[in-house]
């Protein structure tokens with residue numbers, strides 16, 4: 001599986017190959033604008049940035065869904081007791097009810 005972080009700008013600190021994360025004993029400059037590292041030059045960072053943004057959006061949506069389900073499952077007057085209990089059990093099993 002592709003690790004999108006490896007496709008980020010070589011100078012992006014999230015990139016596992018970032019110079020600061022290696023054993024070099026000298027400091028690298030930190031170009032970002034108009035960077036010509038191979039990831040930026042070939043546009044690989046665009047897809048990586050989009051993948052990271054989408055993963056974050058999914059995490060947020062999942063958290064919101066969990067909170068919404070928990071609210072509905074704990075609100076009396078919404079659904080049946082059996083349904084609420086079933087939703088709560090599911091949330092506990094998936095840790096979606098944080």
Ligand SMILES: [Zn+2]
Nearest residue numbers: 009035037040
């Ligand atoms: Zn770059």
